[in-house]
Amino acid sequence: MNKMFEISYAVIIGFYRRIRMLGKDYRIIQRNKVIRKWNDMDMYQKRKMRQENNSKKEVNNKTNINWFPGHMAKTRRQITEDLKMIDVVVEILDARIPNSSQNPDIRQITQNKKKIIILNKYDLADNAKTEKWIEYFNKKERKVVLADSLTGKGVNETTRQIQKIMEDEMQKMADKGRIGRKIRVMIVGIPNVGKSSFINRIAKKTSAEVGNKPGVTKQKQWIRINEKIELLDTPGVLWPKFENEKVAMNLAITGTIKDDILELTEVAYTLTKFMLENYRNNLLQRYSLDEKQINEILNQEQAENENIYEIMQLIGKKRGAILGGRVDDERTSKLILDDFRSSKLGKITLEIPE
Secondary structure, three states: OHHHHHHHHHHHHHHHHHHHHHHHHHHHHHHHHHHHHHHHOOHHHHHHHHHHHHHOOOOOOOOOOOOOOHHHHHHHHHHHHHHHHOOEEEEEEEOOOOOOOOOHHHHHHOOOOEEEEEEEOHHHOOHHHHHHHHHHHHHOOOEEEEEEOOOOEOHHHHHHHHHHHOHHHHHHHHHOOOOOOOEEEEEEOOOOOOHHHHHHHHHOOOOOOOOOOOOOOOOOEEEEOOOOEEEEEOOOOOOOOOOOHHHHHHHHHHOOOOOOOOOHHHHHHHHHHHHHHHOHHHHHHHOOOOHHHHHHHHOOOOOHHHHHHHHHHHHHHHOOOEEOOEEOHHHHHHHHHHHHHOOOOOOOOOOOOO
């Protein structure tokens, strides 16, 4: 009797486990079907599906991206504390997106400090639009220095401007007998704007860890620039949310935020649309596109996003971004973004002062 019970129990357990495995296998099969279906869709179909899904939820039109590691919250508090002993703030911005690359929190907590604005990567930006940004910051009584942290351009000018902006204060200290007091400087900037490379150049050494990933600079450090200036390095800080979709896209296009935060095809689509509206000749020349054909595509009686997507498909085809006999959206998107980031599309600025 006991033996029969043991056999029956073993059969039931085995059957139950098999049912569980079948259920798991079914879920895996269904999931893989969804993945294959998604991968087979083009960018326009994916966009349409997301819009349909979003319409079922309570959403607004703001892009809400959470990208705020815990160490950055601590850094923000540390910067606020360190500012008490700082004379001059040097803020490094990306010359292609000066507004989008300016941290709102840093802008607020440093507003009463003497400040120098560094427009880094100026060699990648549109010269005419850079001049407009210089005028914009000058009206706000902010001195601007153009820089290229990779070559060291602008470093000596920054040092000169730091000393110039503190001339009156240093003279007052000297009159009171406080001779030899060094100018204390803080450099701030969001991740991936070239802050570590700039610090290495201005300090004439490679003490700060440098990389092309957001948030690579980790620890605070004091650096002696010369006999008159001491520099406090601070890790880059990025705000916890991007309330403005345009700001989020600009940061994604330039690679300031990781490519996996926003969908790559959406980012490349936004860039392609911007290029067609503002730098069309750059796009035509880079990808050997026929202007007449592009105009015909844009004038088609269909949704604008379909027209732009068709042009992206054309670019992908011309550049050999083919997978399985069809243009691969992801490879096409990556090559367009890489061409922008490496300046192969020309000197481009994504925003102008409002």
